[in-house]
Amino acid sequence: MKTETDCKILCAHVSKEFIQKSSQRVNVIDDISLDVKSNEFVVILGPGQSGKSTLLRIIAGLELPTSGRVAIDGREISGPGPDRGLVFQSYMLFPWKTVMGNVELGPKLRGVGKKERREIAQHYIDLVGLNGFEKHYPHQLSGGMKQRVGIARAYANNPTVMLLDEPFGQLDAQTRYFMEKETARIWETDKRTVLFVTNNIDEAIYLGDRIVTLKGKLPGRLHDVYDVKLPRPREHTDMKFLELRQQITDASELVL
Amino acid sequence: MNSIANEVQAQIKERSPLSIWRFLKNRWFLHAVSTIAFFIIWDYVAFNRFLGSALARPYEVLLQLANMMVNPIAGKDLIGHIWASTQRILTGFAIGAVLATPLGLFMALNRYVNAIVKPVFDLIKPMPPIAWISIAILWFGIGEPSKIFIIVVGTFVPCLLNAYNGVRLIEPQLYDVVRMLGGNRRDEILHVCFPAAFPAIFAGLQISLSCAWTCVLAAELVSARSGLGFIILLGMTQSKPALIVGGMVVIAMVAWLTTLLVTGLEKVLCPWKREIQTA
Amino acid sequence: MAYEEVKIRTPLLLRVLPVASILAFFGVWQLIIYLEIIPTTMLASPSQVISIFVEKLSEPNPDGAVLWVHAWTSIQEAFTGYILALLVGIPLGLLMGWFSVAEGLARPIFEMIRPIPPIAWIPLTIFWFGIGISGKVFIIWLGGIVPCVINSFAGVRMTNPTLIQMARTYGATDWQIFTKLCVPSALPMVFGALQIALAYCWTTLVAAELLAADTGLGYLITMGRRLAMPDLVVLGMVMVGLTGAVIGVAIDWVEKRLLAGIRR
Numbered sequence: 001m002k003t004e005t006d007c008k009i010l011c012a013h014v015s016k017e018f019i020q021k022s023s024q025r026v027n028v029i030d031d032i033s034l035d036v037k038s039n040e041f042v043v044i045l046g047p048g049q050s051g052k053s054t055l056l057r058i059i060a061g062l063e064l065p066t067s068g069r070v071a072i073d074g075r076e077i078s079g080p081g082p083d084r085g086l087v088f089q090s091y092m093l094f095p096w097k098t099v100m101g102n103v104e105l106g107p108k109l110r111g112v113g114k115k116e117r118r119e120i121a122q123h124y125i126d127l128v129g130l131n132g133f134e135k136h137y138p139h140q141l142s143g144g145m146k147q148r149v150g151i152a153r154a155y156a157n158n159p160t161v162m163l164l165d166e167p168f169g170q171l172d173a174q175t176r177y178f179m180e181k182e183t184a185r186i187w188e189t190d191k192r193t194v195l196f197v198t199n200n201i202d203e204a205i206y207l208g209d210r211i212v213t214l215k216g217k218l219p220g221r222l223h224d225v226y227d228v229k230l231p232r233p234r235e236h237t238d239m240k241f242l243e244l245r246q247q248i249t250d251a252s253e254l255v256l
Numbered sequence: 257m258n259s260i261a262n263e264v265q266a267q268i269k270e271r272s273p274l275s276i277w278r279f280l281k282n283r284w285f286l287h288a289v290s291t292i293a294f295f296i297i298w299d300y301v302a303f304n305r306f307l308g309s310a311l312a313r314p315y316e317v318l319l320q321l322a323n324m325m326v327n328p329i330a331g332k333d334l335i336g337h338i339w340a341s342t343q344r345i346l347t348g349f350a351i352g353a354v355l356a357t358p359l360g361l362f363m364a365l366n367r368y369v370n371a372i373v374k375p376v377f378d379l380i381k382p383m384p385p386i387a388w389i390s391i392a393i394l395w396f397g398i399g400e401p402s403k404i405f406i407i408v409v410g411t412f413v414p415c416l417l418n419a420y421n422g423v424r425l426i427e428p429q430l431y432d433v434v435r436m437l438g439g440n441r442r443d444e445i446l447h448v449c450f451p452a453a454f455p456a457i458f459a460g461l462q463i464s465l466s467c468a469w470t471c472v473l474a475a476e477l478v479s480a481r482s483g484l485g486f487i488i489l490l491g492m493t494q495s496k497p498a499l500i501v502g503g504m505v506v507i508a509m510v511a512w513l514t515t516l517l518v519t520g521l522e523k524v525l526c527p528w529k530r531e532i533q534t535a
Numbered sequence: 536m537a538y539e540e541v542k543i544r545t546p547l548l549l550r551v552l553p554v555a556s557i558l559a560f561f562g563v564w565q566l567i568i569y570l571e572i573i574p575t576t577m578l579a580s581p582s583q584v585i586s587i588f589v590e591k592l593s594e595p596n597p598d599g600a601v602l603w604v605h606a607w608t609s610i611q612e613a614f615t616g617y618i619l620a621l622l623v624g625i626p627l628g629l630l631m632g633w634f635s636v637a638e639g640l641a642r643p644i645f646e647m648i649r650p651i652p653p654i655a656w657i658p659l660t661i662f663w664f665g666i667g668i669s670g671k672v673f674i675i676w677l678g679g680i681v682p683c684v685i686n687s688f689a690g691v692r693m694t695n696p697t698l699i700q701m702a703r704t705y706g707a708t709d710w711q712i713f714t715k716l717c718v719p720s721a722l723p724m725v726f727g728a729l730q731i732a733l734a735y736c737w738t739t740l741v742a743a744e745l746l747a748a749d750t751g752l753g754y755l756i757t758m759g760r761r762l763a764m765p766d767l768v769v770l771g772m773v774m775v776g777l778t779g780a781v782i783g784v785a786i787d788w789v790e791k792r793l794l795a796g797i798r799r
Contacts, residue, residue, distance in 0.1 A: 060436060061435075061436075062432050062435070062436075079435075080432070080435035080436045081435075081436070081438060082436070082437055082438030084436065085436065086432070086433075086436045088429060088432075088433070090429070092427070092429050092430060092432070092433050094430070094433075094447070094448075094451070095528040096451040096452070096454070096526075096528050097451075105434075105437055105447070106437040106438065109434070109437050109438050109439045109443050109447075110438050137527065137528055138528070139528055153437075154436075157437055157438065281635060281636060281639075282639075283635060283638070283639045284639075285639070286635075286636060286638075286639025286640050287639055287642060287643050289639075289640070290639065290640045290641070290642070290643045290644060291643040291644075294643070294644055294647075367549060368548070368549065368552060371548075371549050371552035371553050371556070372552050372553075372555075372556045373556070374553070375553040375554075375556050375557045375560075376556055376557065376560050379557070379560075380776075382776040382777070382779050382780040382783075383772055383773075383775060383776035383779075384734075384737060384738040384741050384742075384775065384776075384779070385738075386654075386738055386741050386742045386745065387741050387753075387756060387771070387772045387775045387776070388772070389745060389756075390745070390756045390757055390759060390760035390768045390771075390772075391578070391760075391765065391768050391769065391772065393760055394576070394577050394578075394760055394763070394765055394768065395577055395578075466652075469652050470652045470653075470654050470738070470742075473652055473654045473655055474654050474742045474745070477654065477657060477658070477742075477746055478745060478746065484655075485654075485655075488655060488658045488659070489658050491658060491662075492658035492659070492661055492662050495662070497659070497662060500658050500659045500662060501659065503655075504651055504655050504656070504659065507650075507651060507652070507655050508647070508650040508651045508655075509650070511650045511651070511652065512650040515650070
């Protein structure tokens with residue numbers, strides 16, 4: 001049996017119920033278990049309303065599971081914390097801070113000195129390719145650029161785990177492809193354990209080492225796990241890519 | 257700012273063949289026509305005494321104003337009276353804003369404070385600040401304090417309401433961001449609440465300002481020995497319509513200037529304001 | 536993520552505090568008069584206010600009329616000015632928003648009138664009309680017209696340009712687009728103006744009555760001050776607040792009925 005310390009993230013039988021105003025209980029995810037190894041890029045793929053974002057939020061610590069446990073590095077989590085970096089679907093940048101201000105916020109909150117945190121922030125701003133935009137405000141940036149700030153912000157806090165919640169959902173198709181490429185590049189340069197949520201098959205196969213599919217609407221349940229053994233950088237039109245794509249599509253409810 | 261009709265027409269219709277017609281429809285031309293007609297009609301009505309001697313000609317108003325700049329009325333020249341009113345506004349405004357804004361923020365952040373303060377606030381809210389004038393005079397007499405009190409009451413409600421709503425309407429996920437970066441509750445308040453609520457607080461300040469103008473005028477109309485409200489009241493009691501209208505013109509200009517100032521200040525302090533929903 | 540976890544029961548303390556707060560407010564108020572911490576020449580206790588309320592229901596002295604007459608006068612004046620402001624302001628604002636001729640002509644005059652607080656008109660109005668009802672209605676009308684014009688104007692300008700272009704492709708005339716597209720489109724903003732204008736009108740009314748009237752709630756407040764009867768003053772204030780609130784609720788109700796089904 002795998003010992004817990006082999007896994008970076010361990011979810012054991014996590015379920016989540018929400019209580020609505022009318023005292024109805026809604027089961028959003030049911031008995032999900034997964035593990036993520038160190039520096040592995042795992043993608044959670046599922047249709048809408050399958051509870052993927054809820055699962056991510058539980059792992060982030062922003063919600064508590066109704067039952068089951070989540071452990072990072074063997075230690076059970078009880079709330080949000082800087083050891084996990086979260087990238088939000090709707091960017092959630094602070095509009096009153098510049099790019100630099102946003103990215104250096106994490107170290108700032110942890111009390112890192114100004115010179116040092118500026119260096120750290122600059123490093124990650126360069127990494128995501130926003131060199132030269134440090135003094136810009138979020139409203140002056142495009143969607144893709146905003147999300148890059150989000151990624152830099154999460155990275156700058158030096159988390160052990162990166163969590164991304166459908167980060168490219170609000171971008172147009174072109175920008176999306178570009179950002180997928182960028183994500184792969186950034187991850188190759190600075191490897192972390194990543195848990196990436198998406199509803200897009202292409203994105204999942206392009207980015208992930210392993211794809212975990214969920215099925216079902218409320219509650220979402222674990223469906224299948226696929227190992228993606230394609231060499232990087234991957235091609236969307238590669239034969240093996242398309243085969244895997246077909247395999248996943250056939251097995252799940254996702255419409256192509 | 258072109259009217260919608262013009263914009264769409266320009267895209268679809270061709271140039272109107274009659275250029276005279278286009279000239280007549282031009283906005284600035286119409287503005288000019290309207291303004292000039294306004295003054296001409298005013299002068300005509302005043303000159304021919306259609307309203308008795310109750311209306312002063314525009315020329316007379318100007319003369320009166322120029323006169324006031326030099327000769328003092330009731331001890332102050334025009335600038336002195338403007339300053340008297342402005343001073344009251346600034347004092348009352350400052351006190352009201354300083355009291356109301358933190359309270360509004362506090363109410364939004366703490367459910368218990370909210371439960372205690374909000375019911376009483378909702379009771380007091382429907383009463384227009386002007387209704388407080390009489391009781392203020394009963395309490396403070398007819399001097400400065402009663403006027404400043406009214407202005408405080410007038411600025412209190414919008415400031416508190418805007419600070420309160422400014423915090424309540426903050427996107428909850430912004431708090432998540434702070435938490436995920438390792439912040440605690442204090443960080444949440446410092447790094448999210450204050451900056452995010454700032455535009456709303458500023459909007460509250462703007463509303464309070466125009467309310468303060470109304471309050472100060474009302475207070476001065478009831479009992480004052482200086483100030484712009486006093487001037488127009490004097491014009492009424494001394495049957496000098498030029499004074500009344502002159503005073504009103506000055507009031508309009510000063511109010512317009514202060515609004516311009518505050519709006520300009522907002523552009524400088526909150527460059528992100530209109531984008532707050534999209535980041 | 537579509538569901539929020541909601542606590543089923545709010546803590547007991549949270550539900551008790553508002554009630555306790557209100558009670559404490561009135562209790563302290565009553566006490567500071569009762570214990571003469573503040574003299575009765577300066578403030579009246581709740582019980583005194585209630586007693587004079589009851590008294591004024593039937594007793595015309597000392598200000599010349601029964602409470603109901605005062606309230607009714609105020610409401611009448613406010614309402615007349617308000618309705619007139621709506622009748623003039625809303626069509627004007629709508630027309631200004633669409634027809635450039637209307638905007639060109641009306642705008643300068645409007646921009647000149649706008650910065651002047653309605654209250655500033657009071658001395659001029661008294662000078663022209665005296666202390667009668669017509670003067671007050673004029674001032675209230677002035678007060679209410681500004682938000683009506685501004686909101687109607689903004690409402691028309693917010694009409695979806697794509698819809699306008701679509702109407703043009705159907706060959707609609709300017710006037711048709713105005714009546715069938717711009718005006719309905721602007722309705723939510725117009726209704727927003729109703730509430731704002733009411734608040735302005737009500738405030739202006741009270742101010743006007745404070746200074747120049749012989750009946751009305753504002754007059755009641757002033758008389759209370761002149762006669763050094765704070766219970767009358769507080770009664771007037773409470774009635775002003777209450778009446779304003781009630782009318783506001785009524786407008787809200789009318790609005791909900793008329794706009795039922797239109798998404799705001």
